[in-house]
Amino acid sequence: MKSNARKSGAAPAGRRNREAEILQAALAIFAEKGYAAASIQDVADAVGVLKGSVYHYIDSKEDLLFQIFENAHGDAELMMRELEALDVDPVERLRAYLERGVANTLQNLELQSLYFRDWRYLTGERRAKLVERRRQYDRYLRDLIAAAYKFKGLQGTVNQRFVSSFVIGGTNWVADWYRPDGKDSPAEVAKSYAQLALAAVLGVAEPAAAARPR
Amino acid sequence: MKSNARKSGAAPAGRRNREAEILQAALAIFAEKGYAAASIQDVADAVGVLKGSVYHYIDSKEDLLFQIFENAHGDAELMMRELEALDVDPVERLRAYLERGVANTLQNLELQSLYFRDWRYLTGERRAKLVERRRQYDRYLRDLIAAAYKFKGLQGTVNQRFVSSFVIGGTNWVADWYRPDGKDSPAEVAKSYAQLALAAVLGVAEPAAAARPR
Numbered sequence: 001m002k003s004n005a006r007k008s009g010a011a012p013a014g015r016r017n018r019e020a021e022i023l024q025a026a027l028a029i030f031a032e033k034g035y036a037a038a039s040i041q042d043v044a045d046a047v048g049v050l051k052g053s054v055y056h057y058i059d060s061k062e063d064l065l066f067q068i069f070e071n072a073h074g075d076a077e078l079m080m081r082e083l084e085a086l087d088v089d090p091v092e093r094l095r096a097y098l099e100r101g102v103a104n105t106l107q108n109l110e111l112q113s114l115y116f117r118d119w120r121y122l123t124g125e126r127r128a129k130l131v132e133r134r135r136q137y138d139r140y141l142r143d144l145i146a147a148a149y150k151f152k153g154l155q156g157t158v159n160q161r162f163v164s165s166f167v168i169g170g171t172n173w174v175a176d177w178y179r180p181d182g183k184d185s186p187a188e189v190a191k192s193y194a195q196l197a198l199a200a201v202l203g204v205a206e207p208a209a210a211a212r213p214r
Numbered sequence: 215m216k217s218n219a220r221k222s223g224a225a226p227a228g229r230r231n232r233e234a235e236i237l238q239a240a241l242a243i244f245a246e247k248g249y250a251a252a253s254i255q256d257v258a259d260a261v262g263v264l265k266g267s268v269y270h271y272i273d274s275k276e277d278l279l280f281q282i283f284e285n286a287h288g289d290a291e292l293m294m295r296e297l298e299a300l301d302v303d304p305v306e307r308l309r310a311y312l313e314r315g316v317a318n319t320l321q322n323l324e325l326q327s328l329y330f331r332d333w334r335y336l337t338g339e340r341r342a343k344l345v346e347r348r349r350q351y352d353r354y355l356r357d358l359i360a361a362a363y364k365f366k367g368l369q370g371t372v373n374q375r376f377v378s379s380f381v382i383g384g385t386n387w388v389a390d391w392y393r394p395d396g397k398d399s400p401a402e403v404a405k406s407y408a409q410l411a412l413a414a415v416l417g418v419a420e421p422a423a424a425a426r427p428r
Contacts, residue, residue: 034335036251117331121248158406159398166410169387170380177379184373192372192418196380199417200410 019057021047023071026064031110035065035118065118066126072111073133079104080140090147094201097144098194102171106186112175138164145201154205163204167197233271235261237285240278245324249279249332279332280340286325287347293318294354304361308415311358312408316385320400326389352378359415368419377418381411 025046029038040061044051058064083097105112122130141164149155156163171193178189239260243252254275258265272278297311319326336344355378363369370377385407392403 034248034250034332036248118248158409159402162403162406163410165387165391166384166407169390170384170414172387173379173383176383188373189376192376193380195372195418196377196414200384200414203413203417204406204409 018047018049018053022054022057023064023068027068027110027114030065030068030118031114035061035114035121040064062122062126066122066130068111069115069119069122069130072108072115075104076137090144090151091198091202094144094148095194095198097141098167098171098197099190102174102190102193103186105172105175106178106180106189109175109178109180112172116172116175138168141167148201149205149208152202152205153208154202155208156205158204163201166200170200171197232261232263232267236268236271237278237282241282241324241328244279244282244332245328249275249328249335254278276336276340280336280344282325283329283333283336283344286322286329289318290351304358304365305412305416308358308362309408309412311355312381312385312411313404316388316404316407317400319386319389320392320394320403323389323392323394326386330386330389352382355381362415363419363422366416366419367422368416369422370419372418377415380414384414385411 022043026038026043029042029046033042038061040054041051043064044054047054054064058067079097079100083093083100086093086096088096119130120127138161142160145156145160145163145167174189174193178184236257240252240257243256243260247256252275254268255265257278258268261268268278272281293311293314297307297314300307300310302310333344334341352375356374359370359374359377359381388403388407392398
């Protein structure tokens with residue numbers, strides 16, 4: 001969306017629908033061809049509009065990539081707010097976060113593949129914003145892990161940056177092999193991956209008292 | 215390498231060096247620009263030869279990508295043979311595999327990023343060969359895990375395909391953030407990630423007797 005359009009506040013419904021349509025088509029095309037090989041013309045062709053109409057909503061191909069990711073970040077933030085509202089102990093909150101995160105990945109396989117393959121094509125301010133978002137997610141996960149350790153009277157024996165990166169990598173990996181038409185139900189996959197991640201997190205911790213200065 | 219060159223057996227040292235130089239330049243260029251955006255001309259420019267000279271060693275850009283990965287597979291197979299020769303119990307063999315795998319990733323960051331981002335650009339027979347290699351690694355890891363469970367009298371409570379994928383994803387993820395000029399030593403990272411992966415594997419198992427039919 002161009003900045004003047006962004007400032008316009010309540011855009012007409014037709015405009016919003018067309019924009020959503022363009023973002024959806026761009027996601028499918030970028031995911032399939034790869035961002036580098038895809039063009040605005042491909043997106044225009046898929047939506048059935050002239051190239052100039054696409055530029056009415058976005059500034060550039062890079063802006064299109066960025067807007068796709070921005071939409072996804074909104075969903076992730078909604079999930080975080082829902083988690084905060086859950087009336088469960090910190091270990092179960094961590095488990096719920098992991099399970100929902102995987103379920104979310106399974107529902108957005110194209111987006112996930114595109115994100116992890118092509119996010120580095122973003123430059124300048126857009127890239128900085130995305131890197132900052134990733135830092136926020138990482139911090140959020142590390143806070144959930146710290147709360148779970150505290151609740152269980154544990155302390156980590158491994159650098160906590162490594163723990164969160166391992167968990168993020170392990171759970172994101174479902175996008176590498178999962179096929180919606182395969183035999184594994186999304187619920188079973190999400191539950192199992194959350195179990196694996198929780199086992200890793202809790203398995204590299206020891207009773208907090210053990211390392212207290214005597 | 216073209217098939218006639220492959221069949222020639224002992225190639226002169228100069229030819230082998232030039233080929234290695236081309237593969238190394240292609241790896242750096244593909245990793246930086248992305249496979250889709252890079253060209254054979256870029257590779258020729260980097261090596262300082264004419265484009266035609268590059269085609270003396272490879273059939274196509276896709277062949278270049280494939281040859282880069284083939285070289286890496288050779289290293290992985292060497293590591294597997296070394297592991298088989300280790301005189302340790304199955305849990306320690308699994309730990310050694312994980313630790314060496316991460317250390318290997320850290321030593322070949324460009325290759326890892328290229329592999330996981332762009333392997334899908336391979337088509338036909340080359341893609342089939344690569345997919346088969348990935349299946350072999352997965353089977354190898356699952357055999358190591360099964361041996362470790364057996365040794366400890368355990369049985370898995372989670373689908374073993376999920377366990378190996380989670381471990382592969384978690385350990386490969388180091389390539390996403392690791393910087394050789396950062397503060398984390400490769401040895402510490404490798405040891406920690408192996409510890410996390412082993413905790414996940416052993417944490418989703420229970421005593422084998424528990425689920426035996428009564």
